[in-house]
Structure formats: structure tokens, C-alpha cells
Amino acid sequence: VAPIGDQGKFEDIPILKKIAADSNGPRVKGKVVIVTGTNSPLGIGRASAHQFAQNGAKAVYICDFDDTNLETHKRELAVLYPNVEAHTRRFDASDEEAVRAVVDDAVKKYGRLDIFFANAGIVGQPKIFSEITADEFLHTLKINVVSVHLAAKYAAPAMMITSAEKKHPSGSIVVTASVAGLRSNAGSSDYSASKSGVISLAQTMSYQLAGTGIRVNAICPGVIETGMTAPMYEAARSRGTEKKIGQLNPLRRGAHADEVARVALFLGSDESSYVNGQAWAIDGGLSAGHPFVP
Ligand code: NAD
Numbered sequence: 001v002a003p004i005g006d007q008g009k010f011e012d013i014p015i016l017k018k019i020a021a022d023s024n025g026p027r028v029k030g031k032v033v034i035v036t037g038t039n040s041p042l043g044i045g046r047a048s049a050h051q052f053a054q055n056g057a058k059a060v061y062i063c064d065f066d067d068t069n070l071e072t073h074k075r076e077l078a079v080l081y082p083n084v085e086a087h088t089r090r091f092d093a094s095d096e097e098a099v100r101a102v103v104d105d106a107v108k109k110y111g112r113l114d115i116f117f118a119n120a121g122i123v124g125q126p127k128i129f130s131e132i133t134a135d136e137f138l139h140t141l142k143i144n145v146v147s148v149h150l151a152a153k154y155a156a157p158a159m160m161i162t163s164a165e166k167k168h169p170s171g172s173i174v175v176t177a178s179v180a181g182l183r184s185n186a187g188s189s190d191y192s193a194s195k196s197g198v199i200s201l202a203q204t205m206s207y208q209l210a211g212t213g214i215r216v217n218a219i220c221p222g223v224i225e226t227g228m229t230a231p232m233y234e235a236a237r238s239r240g241t242e243k244k245i246g247q248l249n250p251l252r253r254g255a256h257a258d259e260v261a262r263v264a265l266f267l268g269s270d271e272s273s274y275v276n277g278q279a280w281a282i283d284g285g286l287s288a289g290h291p292f293v294p
Contacts, residue, residue: 027055028268036064036117037119038062039066039073043228043257045062048257053080056083062086063089063120070088093147103158113155113159116174118173119264122143125191128189148198152173156171170215172215172269172272173214173215174264175216176198176218176221178192178220179281181220182199202277206276215275217275222249222282223286224255224257250285263280
């Protein structure tokens with residue numbers, strides 16, 4: 001702890017000593033982490049897997065229903081972070097048996113699960129609500145909301161077993177919603193409804209898990225350049241209007257996946273030990289107010 005005041009004396013405050021002792025440590029040292037939606041090269045899931053690996057995770061499961069790049073992503077983690085055990089799973093995040101199996105595997109191999117980042121998601125229907133069929137609407141809800149329910153349904157008991165055995169004190173479930181779940185979204189009603197559902201579910205589960213030490217938080221990205229928004233960026237580039245995408249944002253820009261991944265890391269780690277039941281916008285301030293257009 002640095003000297004306080006000009007006397008060169010140290011105040012004996014235990015919490016400050018704790019900070020000094022911890023501050024340079026890897027933030028998720030020894031933790032076992034599952035991340036869904038990790039196949040997309042520019043995606044939030046891949047960047048987050050890297051953040052967890054870079055910050056000391058013992059094992060990272062990278063899971064996606066599209067496995068085109070998963071083995072490459074696994075090799076890349078092994079090369080960059082040799083201490084991390086990376087595992088791939090081709091699975092549909094809305095398939096109950098598949099979710100149960102990956103959680104079971106983590107518990108069987110490591111005796112613990114610390115962090116589940118339920119990030120997989122799809123865009124909604126690009127049409128007005130009245131033209132969306134009930135099946136289309138249900139499909140978006142299934143992939144975006146039921147996947148989050150299943151992640152928590154199997155992750156929480158796994159985190160509780162190991163917690164009860166005192167192998168580790170807590171767990172963290174982080175789920176990806178969207179600013180579209182916080183504010184209306186002119187583009188896609190099924191997507192907005194699904195992401196509002198994700199926020200509501202995360203908040204409800206954080207209360208229902210009271211007393212377990214398990215935290216549940218939702219992140220709400222704004223406009224991030226990933227596989228999901230690639231068509232929008234490509235169309236804007238071909239029209240020469242790419243800069244317009246960030247123009248109404250207070251930071252006057254869009255963002256890349258790593259700016260979201262760093263928040264997922266924080267919420268997954270014990271650094272956010274008293275953050276629970278929250279929906280965090282990561283949107284450059286977009287959802288803070290109405291854009292002022294002089
Ligand atoms: P992305 O398309 O780059 O990545 C999403 C990944 O999820 C893909 O690899 C895809 O194959 C996978 N996936 C989709 N359905 C799945 C399923 N049923 N089971 C397993 N995997 C599945 O997009 P992204 O932007 O990285 O998306 C990650 C999350 O962020 C999503 O939940 C998305 O809704 C959310 N989000 C993105 C933005 C943005 O601007 N990019 C904004 C707000 C929220």
C-alpha cells in the first residue's frame with residue numbers, strides 16, 4: 001500500500017492490504033469456464049474465451065452449434081495460453097441434453113464449474129411484427145431465451161455442489177442480452193422481446209439463487225462489429241456510409257467484441273463479487289438518453 005499523506009506512514013487498513021496483494025493476480029485464476037457462441041471469428045464469444053484464458057482460467061469450454069472454426073479456435077487458445085485446457089463442443093445452446101452434457105463433463109473432469117457465459121444468440125426477423133409468424137417468433141425465443149434458462153438450470157446446481165464442498169465459494173452466470181432488450185428496437189420485435197426476456201430471467205434467477213453465492217448478470221451490448229452485424233457493416237461499407245453507424249453514439253463510433261469481452265470477464269470474475277442481478281449496457285452511452293441533433 002502506498003504511503004498516505006506526507007508523513008510516509010501506512011494506515012493499517014486490511015482491505016487496502018488485500019487490494020495490494022491481489023491487484024496483479026490473474027482475474028479468473030484456476031476457474032473452469034463455459035462460453036457459448038464461440039465459433040464466429042469476430043464474435044463476442046471467441047473474444048471472451050481469450051479473455052478468460054489470458055486471465056488465468058484453468059479450463060475453457062468453447063461451444064457452438066456451428067463447429068466450422070471451433071478446432072482452430074481451440075488450437076489458437078492452446079498456442080497463446082499453454083496453461084489453459086481448451087475443450088470444444090458442437091451443440092445447440094437450446095438443447096437441454098447438450099447443455100446438461102457439457103456441464104456434466106466440466107464437473108466430471110474438474111470437480112467444479114465457476115463461470116457459465118451464456119452468449120449464443122441469433123438475430124431476429126428483419127420484418128415488422130405483424131408479418132412474423134408464431135413459429136418464427138418462438139424460434140427466436142427458443143434460441144435466445146430458453147438457452148439462457150438451460151445454461152443456468154444446469155450451471156447453478158453444478159456451482160452449488162462444489163460450493164457446498166467448499167472447493168470454491170461461488171459461481172457466476174453471465175448472459176448476453178442487448179440494448180434492444182432495454183429500449184425499443186425499431187428493427188426486430190422478436191429479438192427485442194427475447195432480449196428483454198433474457199434480462200428479466202437473469203434478474204429473477206439472481207433472486208431465486210439467493211443464499212447460494214451464485215451471481216447472475218446480463219450484459220447488453222450496443223452495436224458491435226461481429227458476425228451478427230457483418231451484413232449491416234458490409235452494406236454500409238459498400239454505400240460508403242460506414243461512419244454513420246456510430247454517428248448517433250455519444251462516443252461517435254461502434255465497437256469490437258473485445259470491449260464486450262472485457263466486461264464479461266469482469267462479471268465472471270470475483271472482481272465483481274457484489275454485482276448481481278444487473279443488466280449492464282456496453283453501448284458507448286447509446287441507451288443513456290436521446291441523441292441531441294442540433
Ligand atoms: P456472432 O454471430 O458473431 O456470434 C454468435 C455465435 O452464436 C455464432 O458463432 C453462432 O453460430 C452461435 N449460435 C447461434 N445460435 C446458437 C445455438 N442455438 N447454439 C449454439 N451456438 C449458437 O454474433 P455476436 O454479436 O458475437 O453475438 C453474441 C451475442 O451478442 C448474441 O447473443 C447477440 O444477440 C448479442 N448481441 C450482439 C450485438 C452486436 O451488435 N453484435 C448487440 C447486442 C447483443
